Amino acid sequence: MDGAHLTQALRHRVVLEIQLRHARDTFELNVSMRCPTPGVIALFGPSGAGKSTLAHIIAGLIPLQNGYIRLDGQTLSDSALGIHLKPEHRGIGYVFQDARLFPHLSVSGNLHFASKRVGTRAVYVSYDEVVSLLGLETLLARRVHTLSGGERQRVALARALLLQPRMLILDEPLAAIDTPRRAEVLPFLVRLRDRFSIPMLYVSHQYEEVLQLASYLALIDEGKILAAGHLSQLSQLQALQKYIGQEAIGSVLDAVVDAVDEGSNLASVALGEQRLRFYLPNSVQGQRIRIHVLARDVIISTQAPTGLSVRNAILCTLTQLHDEAPDSVIATLQFGQTALLSRITRSAVYDLQLKVGASVWALVKAASLRGNLL
Amino acid sequence: MLTPVELEAFKLSLWISLSSVLCNLPIAILIAWLIGRYRFTGRALLDACVHLPLVLPPVVTGYLLLMLLGIHGPIGHWLYTTFQIRLAFTTTGAIIATAVMSFPFMVRAIRLSIEGIPRGLDEAARTLGAGPIDRFFQVTLPLIVPGILAGMITAFAAGLGEFGAVITFASNIPGQTQTLPLALYTALQSPSGDIAAMRIAGLSVLLGFMGLLAGEWMARTLRKHYGTASC
Numbered sequence: 067m068d069g070a071h072l073t074q075a076l077r078h079r080v081v082l083e084i085q086l087r088h089a090r091d092t093f094e095l096n097v098s099m100r101c102p103t104p105g106v107i108a109l110f111g112p113s114g115a116g117k118s119t120l121a122h123i124i125a126g127l128i129p130l131q132n133g134y135i136r137l138d139g140q141t142l143s144d145s146a147l148g149i150h151l152k153p154e155h156r157g158i159g160y161v162f163q164d165a166r167l168f169p170h171l172s173v174s175g176n177l178h179f180a181s182k183r184v185g186t187r188a189v190y191v192s193y194d195e196v197v198s199l200l201g202l203e204t205l206l207a208r209r210v211h212t213l214s215g216g217e218r219q220r221v222a223l224a225r226a227l228l229l230q231p232r233m234l235i236l237d238e239p240l241a242a243i244d245t246p247r248r249a250e251v252l253p254f255l256v257r258l259r260d261r262f263s264i265p266m267l268y269v270s271h272q273y274e275e276v277l278q279l280a281s282y283l284a285l286i287d288e289g290k291i292l293a294a295g296h297l298s299q300l301s302q303l304q305a306l307q308k309y310i311g312q313e314a315i316g317s318v319l320d321a322v323v324d325a326v327d328e329g330s331n332l333a334s335v336a337l338g339e340q341r342l343r344f345y346l347p348n349s350v351q352g353q354r355i356r357i358h359v360l361a362r363d364v365i366i367s368t369q370a371p372t373g374l375s376v377r378n379a380i381l382c383t384l385t386q387l388h389d390e391a392p393d394s395v396i397a398t399l400q401f402g403q404t405a406l407l408s409r410i411t412r413s414a415v416y417d418l419q420l421k422v423g424a425s426v427w428a429l430v431k432a433a434s435l436r437g438n439l440l
Numbered sequence: 441m442l443t444p445v446e447l448e449a450f451k452l453s454l455w456i457s458l459s460s461v462l463c464n465l466p467i468a469i470l471i472a473w474l475i476g477r478y479r480f481t482g483r484a485l486l487d488a489c490v491h492l493p494l495v496l497p498p499v500v501t502g503y504l505l506l507m508l509l510g511i512h513g514p515i516g517h518w519l520y521t522t523f524q525i526r527l528a529f530t531t532t533g534a535i536i537a538t539a540v541m542s543f544p545f546m547v548r549a550i551r552l553s554i555e556g557i558p559r560g561l562d563e564a565a566r567t568l569g570a571g572p573i574d575r576f577f578q579v580t581l582p583l584i585v586p587g588i589l590a591g592m593i594t595a596f597a598a599g600l601g602e603f604g605a606v607i608t609f610a611s612n613i614p615g616q617t618q619t620l621p622l623a624l625y626t627a628l629q630s631p632s633g634d635i636a637a638m639r640i641a642g643l644s645v646l647l648g649f650m651g652l653l654a655g656e657w658m659a660r661t662l663r664k665h666y667g668t669a670s671c
């Protein structure tokens with residue numbers, strides 16, 4: 067990117083700035099963050115971490131006690147200046163966990179409730195487009211109490227979008243839906259993310275959802291932001307690991323497909339000077355993808371592998387060994403700008419005499435890697 | 441089958457009860473909304489005042505009205521000297537007495553339905569750009585229609601039976617303030633009034649039945665319209 071392009075990109079970059087302290091009973095929210103947008107910002111943390119409170123404060127539903135919130139340079143709240151924009155004037159679409167559709171209105175009545183109140187904001191998406199994006203064509207005349215949980219959330223999403231919002235807050239939109247039914251909503255969320263360039267704040271305690279949607283992650287617990295950054299940079303962070311569950315520990319790589327072997331359904335991405343091959347049917351060169359390389363799928367070898375079926379052997383530097391459990395260790399393997407995580411047993415560390423700074427080979431089966439389109 | 445005086449009492453009962461319900465409606469919605477939605481100092485006192493007619497002997501309520509609104513009472517005197525309006529011993533007086541007595545029923549029913557609206561809907565409406573008045577008319581009011589109708593039916597039925605407050609404040613004047621219960625009372629006072637009393641009692645029972653059936657029908661219709669889920 068040359069200089070002119072860079073300034074252009076920076077000028078168009080909307081930023082959400084939050085600096086606040088908020089006390090309620092014995093709980094204190096103490097947040098300072100600056101998120102680049104557009105894109106999906108995941109506010110991720112366990113139940114009771116303060117996620118929903120923070121989301122409510124951003125929307126103006128809970129008055130800010132101390133600090134400020136700015137969106138794209140505009141102050142939404144500032145306790146020092148005495149500014150508190152009412153929620154009805156913020157233009158922030160909010161999708162609640164429990165949908166909160168109006169029971170006295172039909173589905174289309176709920177949608178029109180929003181589209182009649184756009185005010186002076188520019189209309190960037192039409193009623194018809196929203197209806198078709200969320201697949202609501204056949205539901206429009208229905209009364210809301212006849213809808214399933216997934217359908218309700220799709221209507222709530224459509225309603226929030228028809229406000230022509232300048233930002234969308236999704237407050238655990240899948241939490242109230244049975245796990246198998248979540249698949250009925252998640253693809254729609256992906257579609258919205260790809261279609262609109264408005265910032266989306268996605269509140270969740272499910273890492274799986276975050277992986278599928280978010281580009282930026284803010285980890286929150288006990289009212290504090292513990293880490294914030296691009297998911298691909300944060301995924302190797304020790305602080306995150308205790309919140310995502312052992313099985314999900316791994317390295318998130320965002321990359322562009324640069325070669326496709328159609329015969330074997332293998333695609334590959336270049337990561338610095340190295341190359342990672344993985345299974346992705348029907349992939350196209352130039353696609354942006356996200357690969358979640360799980361720590362349990364990465365093998366460490368101290369010698370260059372020969373005679374193995376493994377398709378990926380990457381020469382790395384072992385930069386960190388940390389104890390995960392009494393008998394297992396998570397090793398961080400750095401190559402160029404990228405790091406992989408590997409879960410190995412303590413006895414393997416001892417037998418291979420692994421030490422920080424050593425050069426090792428990271429072995430990953432291509433078949434165990436799945437690329438997700440971004 | 442009914443004597444002209446009884447027919448007059450029947451019509452007057454309907455008129456007085458209906459008028460009292462309509463007069464009460466806007467005030468009852470306002471008070472129910474205040475008590476149901478907000479926490480403010482004096483809320484408990486307001487609530488108590490609303491419910492007072494329910495626990496006081498109706499004669500006492502009628503007497504208090506007479507003290508306040510009678511020609512020698514502070515408000516009644518002012519009304520009379522300024523506008524030549526007399527309330528005590530008139531049809532309007534009977535409407536006021538009935539309204540005061542049935543007011544708590546109405547506030548109760550409306551307040552219950554206001555409290556039954558999930559608070560989240562108001563928040564959702566706020567994020568969708570609706571201001572307070574907009575929210576009241578487009579969200580709260582449509583959702584409390586069942587409560588309002590239930591309150592109106594109960595208050596109307598209670599109004600038909602009001603006796604003590606009406607006879608104390610508005611007296612028992614045939615054609616002006618003599619409602620069905622008052623006519624029944626008059627009939628009982630007369631040695632040959634047994635048949636008349638039975639006719640009036642039967643009429644009252646019929647009216648009561650119709651009221652209950654109307655209420656049930658309305659509740660069923662509304663359930664069909666709104667569904668049972670609160671979403």
